[in-house]
Structures are given as C-alpha cells and as structure tokens.
Amino acid sequence: MPNPLYDRLFAPLAGKPSPFLTQPDGVSISGVEFLAMVHRAAGALRGQGVRAGDRVAVQIAKTPEALAVYGATAAVGAVFLPLNAAYTAAEVDYFVGDAQPALLLVDPARADALAPIAAAHGATLSTLGADGRGGFRDLCDAQPEVFAVENCDEDDLAALLYTSGTTGRSKGAMLTHANLLSNAEALAREWRYAADDVLLHALPIFHTHGLFVATNVTLLSGASMLFLPGFDLDAILRLLPQATVLMGVPTFYTRLLDAPQFDRALCGGMRLFVSGSAPLLAETHVAFEARTGHRILERYGMTETNMNTSNPYAGDRRAGTVGLPLPGVEVIVADPDTGTPLPAGETGVVEVRGPNVFKGYWRMQEKTQEEFRDNGFFITGDLGCFSDDGYLTLVGRQKDLIITGGFNVYPKEVELLLDEQPGVLESAVIGVPHPDFGEAVVAVLVAQPDARLDLAAIDAVLREQLARYKQPKALEIVAELPRNTMGKVQKNLLRQKFDEIFKADAPKNP
Numbered sequence: 354m355p356n357p358l359y360d361r362l363f364a365p366l367a368g369k370p371s372p373f374l375t376q377p378d379g380v381s382i383s384g385v386e387f388l389a390m391v392h393r394a395a396g397a398l399r400g401q402g403v404r405a406g407d408r409v410a411v412q413i414a415k416t417p418e419a420l421a422v423y424g425a426t427a428a429v430g431a432v433f434l435p436l437n438a439a440y441t442a443a444e445v446d447y448f449v450g451d452a453q454p455a456l457l458l459v460d461p462a463r464a465d466a467l468a469p470i471a472a473a474h475g476a477t478l479s480t481l482g483a484d485g486r487g488g489f490r491d492l493c494d495a496q497p498e499v500f501a502v503e504n505c506d507e508d509d510l511a512a513l514l515y516t517s518g519t520t521g522r523s524k525g526a527m528l529t530h531a532n533l534l535s536n537a538e539a540l541a542r543e544w545r546y547a548a549d550d551v552l553l554h555a556l557p558i559f560h561t562h563g564l565f566v567a568t569n570v571t572l573l574s575g576a577s578m579l580f581l582p583g584f585d586l587d588a589i590l591r592l593l594p595q596a597t598v599l600m601g602v603p604t605f606y607t608r609l610l611d612a613p614q615f616d617r618a619l620c621g622g623m624r625l626f627v628s629g630s631a632p633l634l635a636e637t638h639v640a641f642e643a644r645t646g647h648r649i650l651e652r653y654g655m656t657e658t659n660m661n662t663s664n665p666y667a668g669d670r671r672a673g674t675v676g677l678p679l680p681g682v683e684v685i686v687a688d689p690d691t692g693t694p695l696p697a698g699e700t701g702v703v704e705v706r707g708p709n710v711f712k713g714y715w716r717m718q719e720k721t722q723e724e725f726r727d728n729g730f731f732i733t734g735d736l737g738c739f740s741d742d743g744y745l746t747l748v749g750r751q752k753d754l755i756i757t758g759g760f761n762v763y764p765k766e767v768e769l770l771l772d773e774q775p776g777v778l779e780s781a782v783i784g785v786p787h788p789d790f791g792e793a794v795v796a797v798l799v800a801q802p803d804a805r806l807d808l809a810a811i812d813a814v815l816r817e818q819l820a821r822y823k824q825p826k827a828l829e830i831v832a833e834l835p836r837n838t839m840g841k842v843q844k845n846l847l848r849q850k851f852d853e854i855f856k857a858d859a860p861k862n863p
C-alpha cells in the first residue's frame with residue numbers, strides 16, 4: 354500500500370535498531386522504537402476520529418512524541434498543521450477556524466483556554482505536554498505497535514503550514530507528499546547526507562526549516578539526531594563534539610561566536626553548518642570561518658516552496674549569497690510587472706518552479722492565482738539578482754522595497770554599507786511615509802556592545818557613497834532589532850515604530 358512520505362521517511366526506521374534520536378539527557382530512542390511511537394500515535398489519531406485528508410493541528414512543545422505525531426499524521430494520510438507555540442488563543446482561533454482540523458492537540462496547560470476554540474470549530478481537543486505526557490499520550494500507550502498505513506497519492510496533501518503573515522492574513526501553504534520528498538532528496542544529495550550523520554537539531558519543529566529541512570533530510574538518509582527542545586547555547590556547546598551537522602538560523606551562529614569557549618576543537622567532528630531563514634551577515638560568515646575553519650553553507654527557501662537554492666557543498670560557498678538553484682528547481686529573477694526573466698546583474702523578483710513548489714493557499718484560490726504566473730512560476734516576493742556564474746543574492750522582500758520620490762531603494766544595499774561602519778552591530782533600512790517623497794529611507798542602527806555611534810560620521814560616509822535618493826533621511830538607534838522566532842527582522846514593527854517621524858509637524862523633518 355503506497356504512502357510516499359511514510360514509505361520513504363518513516364518505514365525505513367524498522368531497519369534501524371541504533372539510536373535515531375538522542376535527548377539532551379543522553380537517553381536515546383532507536384529507529385525501531387521511534388517507528389513504534391509513530392504507529393501508536395497513528396492508532397491514537399484514528400481513535401480520535403482522524404481520517405485521510407483531515408487536518409491535525411498541533412500547538413505543542415518540541416518533544417520526540419510531537420515528532421512522532423508528524424509521522425503518525427502521514428501514516429493516517431492526514432495533513433500535519435503545526436502551529437507556533439507562541440501563538441495566542443485568538444491567533445489559534447483563526448487557524449483552527451480556517452483549517453477546520455479534526456483534532457487540535459495542545460499543551461495540557463493551555464487546554465482550558467483552547468477547549469472552547471476547538472468546540473466552536475468542531476475539532477476534538479487532546480493534550481500532549483513538554484514532558485511527553487497528556488491525554489494523547491495515554492491514548493498512544495493503549496495502541497498496538499503496528500498500524501495499517503493509509504494509502505496516499507504523491508499529490509495528496511501532507512502538511513498545511515501557515516506563513517508568518519506579517520502583512521495581511523496568514524495563509525495556509527498546502528504541501529504535498531511529492532513537494533516534501535523531492536526537496537528532501539535534493540538536499541540530502543547536495544549536502545552529501547549519509548547514515549552516519551548526526552544532526553544537532555535545535556530548531557523549532559513548527560516551521561519548514563526544523564520540520565522539513567532538518568528532520569526529513571535526516572530521516573531520508575537513515576541518519577540520527579541530537580534532539581534539543583530549543584536553542585540552548587550550553588547544550589549545543591556540550592553536544593557539538595558528538596555531531597556532524599548543525600542547521601540554524603543566523604542568530605545561532607552569532608550566539609555561538611559570542612561564546613568564548615566556541616572554537617575549532619569543539620567542531621572537530623563537524624562536517625557541515627547550514628544557515629537559512631534569514632540573511633547571514635557576510636561578517637558572521639568570515640568570523641565563523643576564522644574561529645572554526647568551517648565555511649557556513651547558506652541556503653534559501655520559504656514555507657511555500659521548501660528550499661530553492663543552496664551554496665555548493667564542494668564548490669565556493671560565497672558569503673552574502675544564497676548560492677545556486679537546487680537540481681530540479683528552476684529559479685529566475687524576473688521583471689515584477691511582466692514575469693520576463695532578467696539578465697544576470699539585474700535586480701528583480703525571484704520566481705520559482707519545480708516539484709518543491711506548493712499546491713496553493715488553503716481555500717484562497719484568488720490569492721493563489723495572483724502569486725503564480727500562467728507558466729507555473731511562483732512569485733516569491735523576494736527581490737534578488739544573479740551573478741554571471743549563477744549565484745543568487747537576495748536584496749530584501751518586495752514589500753520592503755522603498756520607493757522614494759519615484760526611485761527604488763533596495764534596503765540591503767544601504768544595510769551592507771551601514772554594517773561596515775565603526776561601532777555598528779547591525780542595521781535595518783525601512784521606508785516610512787514622507788510628505789514630499791511618498792516614502793523616506795530610514796536607517797535603524799544597533800550599536801556593538803559598549804560602542805557609541807558617531808551618527809554624523811556615518812551620515813558623512815552615506816552621503817559620499819550613496820546616490821542622494823538612497824541616503825537615509827533619518828538615522829535611528831535602537832537597543833535591538835525586533836525578530837521573530839526564526840530570526841527574521843520584523844520590519845513591519847520598525848515601520849510602525851517610526852511611521853510618524855516625517856509627519857509635517859514632527860521636529861525631525863529634514
């Protein structure tokens with residue numbers, strides 16, 4: 354009975370009596386044992402009335418039991434819908450109302466708050482806690498170790514992942530078995546993943562990076578992982594010598610570099626550090642190599658498309674770029690208005706076509722149509738530019754593009770220059786309303802610890818090096834940039850914070 358995702362990722366665990374997943378306390382779960390957990394959880398899902406095609410929404414802590422629910426959902430032919438643990442009851446209400454899951458699985462501590470939401474939308478509520486216990490676990494314990502896996506087609510939905518929705522309503526990206534498998538295969542091959550790899554898994558499993566990139570590649574390769582409940586610097590430093598691969602968001606790497614004991618010797622057994630989900634500063638790349646001898650491999654993807662590009666495993670890993678299109682994935686930089694591919698060196702919108710690209714937005718046919726070209730390319734909304742030899746550099750999101758006095762300003766260009774200035778730790782360049790220019794460029798700066806920023810000197814450099822329309826009309830200092838859990842700078846929050854500085858009566862209006 355075929356079930357592509359289950360057959361390729363989970364069924365092979367039957368042949369793995371060695372550890373598949375090791376927890377920070379050193380307790381391991383073998384592949385065989387984990388598969389039994391998947392089967393019991395699948396039995397429990399069926400017992401809770403989950404049928405093929407149903408959505409299984411989970412807002413639970415990252416535990417081996419939670420990961421088993423992902424496998425179990427595939428085994429029953431249902432659709433896995435993980436929710437960020439930080440979402441409030443009101444946000445969960447939106448997702449549950451939109452996706453109408455058969456089951457809502459939550460932390461026991463939130464059961465009272467979320468029970469009315471489940472009831473209002475016709476979902477069964479069950480619980481699974483950070484200690485792996487709860488009503489759902491009790492049901493699992495009562496199930497047999499074997500499960501009759503449901504038949505599925507490769508075009509059937511395997512997951513529904515909501516986008517972070519910083520503008521407008523969050524949309525559910527429908528991902529099929531084929532989408533997930535094709536990408537796991539491409540990444541495992543490109544990154545030379547093998548059964549003896551040990552991934553240090555510290556990413557959340559409600560997001561494409563930790564759930565699909567990290568977990569699916571490990572499962573597909575018959576590899577194993579050190580499974581941390583979250584990013585814990587001390588645990589990472591302690592476990593690094595046992596690992597071969599780390600996948601992280603850029604903040605993982607800056608935090609590691611902040612730890613004086615993080616050095617080359619700790620990374621002796623490592624063969625690969627991967628970064629993605631947000632831009633890795635070239636400076637971090639350089640400092641990391643100097644400290645460890647490893648060049649971080651940066652890749653680029655998104656919820657809707659899985660991964661699109663990656664720096665090469667064997668070739669030149671170029672700082673500041675997201676590398677080359679993955680095999681089987683077509684990536685173009687196109688004119689935003691027409692979709693016509695642009696030549697290397699020109700900046701346009703990044704568009705993607707391939708088996709990795711999602712089926713569309715859940716119950717949003719119009720929105721889906723708007724974001725696909727007639728020729729099947731998905732318009733990512735990221736702006737980028739190819740080098741002559743095919744490396745893609747991202748310059749920001751289309752919605753972050755600043756149009757000032759009719760001219761386009763790509764924030765990244767200004768940010769790169771700002772980041773080079775003495776005392777600047779990092780920066781974010783945003784557009785805010787301006788009475789004359791429509792939008793004005795504003796630079797938001799974070800100082801390095803103990804540094805005092807000389808704004809006049811920075812301004813002088815900007816005036817010398819940037820065309821006038823690109824020059825920030827205000828330089829603002831903040832203690833830190835607002836970031837979401839995946840390390841992405843939330844420019845929408847910065848825009849809100851500074852959106853009144855050029856109001857006609859505001860004192861800073863230049």
Ligand code: AMP
Nearest residue numbers: 629630631632652653654655656675735
């Ligand atoms: P998400 O759907 O949450 O994974 O967010 C996807 C978005 O993250 C992409 O559209 C990019 O804007 C951004 N992103 C992902 N990887 C990178 C990267 N390596 N560098 C810069 N931005 C990235």
